[in-house]
Amino acid sequence: MSMAQVDYDGLIPNNVALGQDVRVKRALEKWHPGYIDWWMDMGPEGFQTALVYLRTAIGVDPKGWAKFDYVKMPEYRWGVLLAPPREERKIAFGSHKGEDAWQEVPGEYRAMLRRLIVIQGDTEPASVEQQRHLGMTAPSLYDMRNLFQVNVEEGRHLWAMVYLLQKYFGTDGREEAEALLQRRSGDPDTPRMLGAFNEKTPDWLSFFMFTYFTDRDGKMQLEALAQSGFDPLSRTCRFMLTEEAHHMFVGETGVTRIVQRTCEAMKQAGISDPHEIDKVRKLGVIDLPAIQKKANMHFSLTLDLFGNEISTNAANAFHAGLKGRYREDRLEDDHQLESGTYPVLRLIDEKIQNEDASALSALNMRLRDDYVVDCNIGVGRWNKVIAEHGIPFEIKLPHVAFHRHIGEFSRTNADVDGNILSPAEWTKRRTEMLPSSSDRDFIESLMKPEFTPGKFAGWIAPPRVGIDNKPGDFEYVKIADA
Numbered sequence: 001m002s003m004a005q006v007d008y009d010g011l012i013p014n015n016v017a018l019g020q021d022v023r024v025k026r027a028l029e030k031w032h033p034g035y036i037d038w039w040m041d042m043g044p045e046g047f048q049t050a051l052v053y054l055r056t057a058i059g060v061d062p063k064g065w066a067k068f069d070y071v072k073m074p075e076y077r078w079g080v081l082l083a084p085p086r087e088e089r090k091i092a093f094g095s096h097k098g099e100d101a102w103q104e105v106p107g108e109y110r111a112m113l114r115r116l117i118v119i120q121g122d123t124e125p126a127s128v129e130q131q132r133h134l135g136m137t138a139p140s141l142y143d144m145r146n147l148f149q150v151n152v153e154e155g156r157h158l159w160a161m162v163y164l165l166q167k168y169f170g171t172d173g174r175e176e177a178e179a180l181l182q183r184r185s186g187d188p189d190t191p192r193m194l195g196a197f198n199e200k201t202p203d204w205l206s207f208f209m210f211t212y213f214t215d216r217d218g219k220m221q222l223e224a225l226a227q228s229g230f231d232p233l234s235r236t237c238r239f240m241l242t243e244e245a246h247h248m249f250v251g252e253t254g255v256t257r258i259v260q261r262t263c264e265a266m267k268q269a270g271i272s273d274p275h276e277i278d279k280v281r282k283l284g285v286i287d288l289p290a291i292q293k294k295a296n297m298h299f300s301l302t303l304d305l306f307g308n309e310i311s312t313n314a315a316n317a318f319h320a321g322l323k324g325r326y327r328e329d330r331l332e333d334d335h336q337l338e339s340g341t342y343p344v345l346r347l348i349d350e351k352i353q354n355e356d357a358s359a360l361s362a363l364n365m366r367l368r369d370d371y372v373v374d375c376n377i378g379v380g381r382w383n384k385v386i387a388e389h390g391i392p393f394e395i396k397l398p399h400v401a402f403h404r405h406i407g408e409f410s411r412t413n414a415d416v417d418g419n420i421l422s423p424a425e426w427t428k429r430r431t432e433m434l435p436s437s438s439d440r441d442f443i444e445s446l447m448k449p450e451f452t453p454g455k456f457a458g459w460i461a462p463p464r465v466g467i468d469n470k471p472g473d474f475e476y477v478k479i480a481d482a
């Protein structure tokens with residue numbers, strides 16, 4: 001069987017010859033019922049028996065790896081899929097640079113590697129939990145389907161990490177795989193591991209911002225792990241990135257469509273000042289300043305996921321050859337970073353300023369910088385839509401020091417332009433920059449379901465094209481079967 005094909009005969013579709021790997025096959029089959037219990041408990045609420053037009057991976061060939069069909073979500077074929085191996089792959093960075101990539105876990109780095117896999121794994125089910133109530137208020141069947149597509153694929157990403165734990169980490173891998181099903185987003189006693197994954201996703205604007213900003217952190221992490229000298233992790237992440245692209249597409253186009261609808265409605269009503277919030281809201285669309293505040297919140301929460309600007313963990317993982325830089329293979333330097341510096345934005349004498357740090361210890365900062373560049377691309381597209389309508393407003397990413405809970409700037413209060421505020425000023429100005437309770441109430445008031453095929457809630461424009469080239473009135477979710 002070629003690597004690009006997936007074995008669909010057993011309980012767990014896979015391209016890792018699971019049929020010949022009895023121990024791991026049994027371990028995964030034992031884990032499966034707990035996973036399904038978790039999905040029924042914490043997966044999309046109210047739609048577990050609906051027929052959803054989903055794509056399922058049937059191969060790992062970049063051209064034509066998925067097929068589309070109606071599926072009930074609990075019957076989705078979650079599988080273990082690795083990108084094809086690259087022949088004679090070498091470790092591309094760190095102290096082992098030039099050695100053969102590892103096919104087994106290097107003993108000296110076992111704990112570090114397991115932790116990287118567990119942290120990545122923990123984010124996958126967390127986002128499903130965060131988004132589980134959204135189906136009920138979907139602005140269209142098209143959007144509902146996209147939500148569920150993202151959800152089932154995050155479930156598959158959990159499978160991807162659990163496979164690595166079960167196959168390569170023995171008893172403690174099995175324990176970690178269990179624990180991934182036990183933690184719950186936002187639970188005070190057993191929360192998910194990272195802050196942004198314990199926040200609520202209360203409405204669809206938040207969902208689109210989350211998939212735009214937070215799934216993009218996922219992309220950056222996966223890109224860095226795809227460089228790993230531990231080959232199974234690299235191959236796993238490479239295939240996950242194929243799926244991840246759709247999640248960010250959902251976020252980017254979702255926000256674009258909201259912005260578009262707002263601009264259209266403003267123009268129609270002859271409102272040219274985007275700050276006439278009451279007038280805009282009366283039209284039943286989301287004002288641009290509220291969209292900006294949501295972006296501020298999701299961007300700042302996501303920056304926290306990159307960890308401390310100066311980090312020995314990041315340095316160690318790179319030095320060990322476990323986690324590289326963003327697209328390490330396209331960078332031109334010595335890939336070891338034993339010497340050299342990188343400018344790091346820090347809080348020095350209550351001022352935000354650059355300071356050179358050793359390139360190795362500044363790797364989190366570097367990944368975060370790459371992330372910000374990537375984020376700005378879509379923001380530019382949102383602004384193009386606003387400009388096309390002649391409305392004087394520009395969505396801007398806030399300063400990286402704004403509203404932070406981890407790293408250098410967690411010790412201070414900065415505004416969106418990076419000016420340091422006193423605690424009193426921060427409290428006073430907070431709702432200029434982050435959603436206020438009245439912003440949240442207004443957005444929530446718009447969250448009424450629109451389940452008629454081809455129809456869209458009034459606050460969001462229809463997409464330009466359908467999924468899988470389906471026509472505008474295609475029934476992406478058959479709820480009647482629920």
Ligand SMILES: [Fe+2]
Pocket residue numbers: 124153154157218244
């Ligand atoms: Fe994911």
Ligand SMILES: [Fe+2]
Pocket residue numbers: 154215218244247
């Ligand atoms: Fe994702």
